[in-house]
Amino acid sequence: MKHLPLKTAALAAALSLLCAGCAGAPASSAPASSGGASSSAPASDAPAPDTSVPAAPAEQAGEYRAMWVSYLEWESFDFSSEAAFAADADAMMQNCADLGLNVVIAQVRPFADALYPSELFPWSHLCTGTQGGDPGFDPLAVLVEAAHSRGLELEAWLNPYRVRLNATRPAGELAASSPALLHPEWVKEVDGGLYFDPSLPEVRQLITDGVLEILRNYDVDGIHFDDYFYPTTDPSFDAAEYTAAASGLSLEEWRRENVNQLMRQVYAAVKAEKPAVRFGVSPQGNMDNNYNSQYSDVSLWMAEGGYVDYVLPQLYWGYGYTTGSGSTRYAFENISAEWAALERAPSVALYFGLGAYRIGDGDGGNYDAAQSGWQTGHTLADMVATGRQLGADGYVLYRYDFLYKNGSWADLAAQEVENLRAANAE
Numbered sequence: 050m051k052h053l054p055l056k057t058a059a060l061a062a063a064l065s066l067l068c069a070g071c072a073g074a075p076a077s078s079a080p081a082s083s084g085g086a087s088s089s090a091p092a093s094d095a096p097a098p099d100t101s102v103p104a105a106p107a108e109q110a111g112e113y114r115a116m117w118v119s120y121l122e123w124e125s126f127d128f129s130s131e132a133a134f135a136a137d138a139d140a141m142m143q144n145c146a147d148l149g150l151n152v153v154i155a156q157v158r159p160f161a162d163a164l165y166p167s168e169l170f171p172w173s174h175l176c177t178g179t180q181g182g183d184p185g186f187d188p189l190a191v192l193v194e195a196a197h198s199r200g201l202e203l204e205a206w207l208n209p210y211r212v213r214l215n216a217t218r219p220a221g222e223l224a225a226s227s228p229a230l231l232h233p234e235w236v237k238e239v240d241g242g243l244y245f246d247p248s249l250p251e252v253r254q255l256i257t258d259g260v261l262e263i264l265r266n267y268d269v270d271g272i273h274f275d276d277y278f279y280p281t282t283d284p285s286f287d288a289a290e291y292t293a294a295a296s297g298l299s300l301e302e303w304r305r306e307n308v309n310q311l312m313r314q315v316y317a318a319v320k321a322e323k324p325a326v327r328f329g330v331s332p333q334g335n336m337d338n339n340y341n342s343q344y345s346d347v348s349l350w351m352a353e354g355g356y357v358d359y360v361l362p363q364l365y366w367g368y369g370y371t372t373g374s375g376s377t378r379y380a381f382e383n384i385s386a387e388w389a390a391l392e393r394a395p396s397v398a399l400y401f402g403l404g405a406y407r408i409g410d411g412d413g414g415n416y417d418a419a420q421s422g423w424q425t426g427h428t429l430a431d432m433v434a435t436g437r438q439l440g441a442d443g444y445v446l447y448r449y450d451f452l453y454k455n456g457s458w459a460d461l462a463a464q465e466v467e468n469l470r471a472a473n474a475e
Contacts, residue, residue, distance in 0.1 A: 113443025149473025
């Protein structure tokens with residue numbers, strides 16, 4: 050199977066733009082960062098991009114074959130020097146290239162901190178052990194070079210709202226230069242975590258400015274958001290802001306529109322700065338959770354265009370997956386078909402996120418093959434084949450270490466790698 054280079058097709062799509070002037074079912078249990086109806090209220094702080102003429106069809110980019118590399122991978126990288134970090138990065142990128150992938154999605158801002166010098170966010174604690182500590186080199190620049198030198202594209206994976214997941218992530222204290230400490234009115238605490246308030250225009254601007262900073266300083270091929278949007282459904286989270294907004298919307302509609310505004314604003318900023326750069330999102334595979342729990346109206350983003358270039362749901366369940374209540378909605382063969390059947394604008398691609406972290410251990414479902422179905426050595430390759438049959442535009446593997454540093458299931462992981470390599474050579 051031959052494919053056009055991703056960047057060539059993306060540029061064609063960009064030129065086209067310029068010329069145009071779930072009850073009882075679990076969420077994806079390891080979101081990418083660990084791993085319904087639509088709102089119609091207009092944006093108030095950023096113009097929506099002109100989508101009167103859609104971009105070139107996403108499938109012109111050829112099959113998108115990618116690997117997620119999270120902050121958990123960085124915990125085992127050597128940040129002691131640029132040479133040491135580059136050696137680790139080179140080995141990783143070579144493995145991805147040898148697998149037949151063409152994109153690496155590298156998490157470079159997991160906790161409102163950065164794996165690159167930034168005027169907006171402190172250095173990540175991953176670099177030196179202390180948030181704000183300068184490692185003395187630029188990890189993102191190294192990653193871009195390591196990827197591009199092997200024919201891989203590099204997308205910068207950012208967590209839009211999360212500042213702290215819990216008491217131990219990120220490790221230690223937040224840096225004094227953290228925007229969460231400089232502007233405590235921008236953040237809210239939930240269950241030991243700390244998150245930017247999605248309702249604030251200042252927060253949307255910070256996130257947008259952070260994207261633009263990367264685009265202006267690095268030759269990245271995409272900007273990638275994960276699935277951490279609203280961290281809670283508790284009405285007290287933003288009761289004062291909701292009352293002050295007097296929007297006339299229900300709380301749920303208002304929250305969804307706050308997220309919609311961010312997505313429109315970032316999309317418009319990316320296309321204005323570098324039209325060929327992709328902007329995409331990896332929501333949970335459970336659409337009900339996206340819409341009702343995190344207030345991310347993914348079906349709207351897919352159907353209308355002007356929000357994202359691609360949607361990448363995390364479909365981390367096995368074939369035949371069954372819930373405790375007996376539902377098979379989330380069995381891979383069913384949930385992948387459900388996503389593939391959603392209305393999709395010509396400018397929006399659909400990729401499937403596949404759970405390499407399930408290898409050997411299984412998915413915990415209430416069915417006989419909950420573990421054995423993930424011990425075949427070819428489950429991921431089978432899922433790639435299913436995606437192709439359904440017309441998906443590509444896939445992404447979560448995550449690198451479970452294929453290349455899987456101490457518990459090394460032989461199975463090696464078999465999965467070989468079968469994926471064969472699938473990519475078709």
